[in-house]
Amino acid sequence: MTLAERPSLAWDVADLVAQQLLVVPNPLAAWNSDTFWVSVWDSDPGQVLVSLHVPRESADPFIQLKIGFAVTEESPKLQAERIVAAVRRPHPLNGAVVCAGYRECAEAFGYTWPSSLEE
Known part of the structure; x- marks a missing residue:
């Protein structure tokens, strides 16, 4: 995948989300999560x-x-606030898809292991 072109409304939102999530102290620490990236x-x-x-x-x-x-x-x-609120919830997060990692960890947090990650 490649990044979408800038400028765009989606990138404006993504940049605001990143500003709120990619900070210290980690705003998702209470939910045992770290933000890896925010993108379009x-x-x-x-x-x-x-x-x-x-x-x-x-x-x-x-x-x-x-x-x-x-x-x-x-x-x-407003969109950035809505997105940040959506990821600051207990697991499993609504609409989240596992894209890497370990099956046992996915299941422990209530996620379904996708068939695309089967070896």
């Missing part, structure tokens, strides 16, 4: 993608999650 891909330029490490990035075993949020016409600030 060219395959779906109307969606902000957030990737998380669960549990915290230095943990092993771990899972990497990806969650997509549709960009709307509301202000970028």
Whole structure:
């Protein structure tokens, strides 16, 4: 995947989300998560993608999650607040997909192991 072109409303939202999630102290620590990246891909330029490490990035075993949020016409600030609130919830997160890691960790946090990761 490649990144979507800038400038765009989706990137405005993604940048605000990143500013709120990629900070110290970690705003997701209470939920045993770390933000891995926030992006907009060219395959779906109307969606902000957030990737998380669960549990915290230095943990092993771990899972990497990806969650997509549709960009709307509301202000970028309101959308960013909505996205940050959505990822600051107990696991399993609504709409999250496991994209890497270990099956046992995915199941321990309530996620389904995707067939695309079968060896």
